[in-house]
Amino acid sequence: MKKSNYFSLDFINGKFVFLDQTKLPLNEVYVETTSYQRIAEAIERLEVRGAPAIGISAAYALALSQKEITKENLEKEFNKAVERLARTRPTAVNLFYAIDEMKEVFELNKDSENIYEVLLNRAKEIHKDDIEKCRKIGENGLRIFKHKSTILTHCNTGKLATGGDGTAFNVIKTGFEKGLVEFVYADETRPLLQGLRLTSFELEKNGIPFKVQSDSSAATLMQQNKVDFVIVGADRIALNGDTANKIGTYNLAVSANFHNIPFYVAAPSTTIDKKTVKGDDIKIEFRNKNELTTMNDQKIAPDEYDVYSPAFDVTPAHLITGIITEKDVYSFPYNFINE
């Protein structure tokens, strides 16, 4: 695979540009749009995905909803865009954080002549802020390394999932740059294969040695003493530290606990939901059954089969050794009320 720079999303010459993640790793296709509806669709289809990247995309989408709109339609269009974006993916709290930030800016500036520019500036700030948060997460994450380590990770938490260099992935990347990473095992992450398709793509681009394994192999790797620690990202963290992340994360936490292997979560503080006290209160997204019953657009099971397909699970806080944010590394028991 050719080495080149890549980015998940950006705002270039008045257009939102994103890398279509459904086509990775074989094809790097960038899509340009000025339509908030198209961005909402991209979030729903996981062309753009990962909690921080979803939030940043929604912020740009809300700014674009105000481009070339007559004055009398501004508010109506903005509310329509808010409603459309809020319906895309319910679990990633970064989406609602970004929507709330943009609503506040809209309310304060809706009579301004250049509301589009004002909203665009806020979206760019949210994006820039995430880049900095990722950098600090990588730096703080160095504290969890006791020696050169072999790490197991799940789903994708890198540049593709954020505005910057990633969360859990950036702990791995920063550790690798400091000579602290021996090897990475990437869970393939069924059913949409974010590990096989996206994390591998990013590990390869960064020259980090890795293997991909089926999700069901993770416990065996632990049993064979092949894993020093596990690190994953988060879509929403409750005040008590219970963490929603890609389905399969809870299995990993249980296995890690059984084998006495440290289990870490890395996320920006914008993923901590101040309105959610505990994991039971987190709304979990369920995905379309085709994502399980088809492969490469080929049907592999009869239409009558029903499926159980939550996109996320909740790992109870007591199974999490540490939560790394841009501010600090926290350990159990967690209480994020004042963070």
Ligand code: MRU
């Ligand atoms: O369904 P996805 O691919 O958006 O799920 C992504 C994850 O679960 C990530 O671990 C999480 O969003 C953190 S991304 C830094």
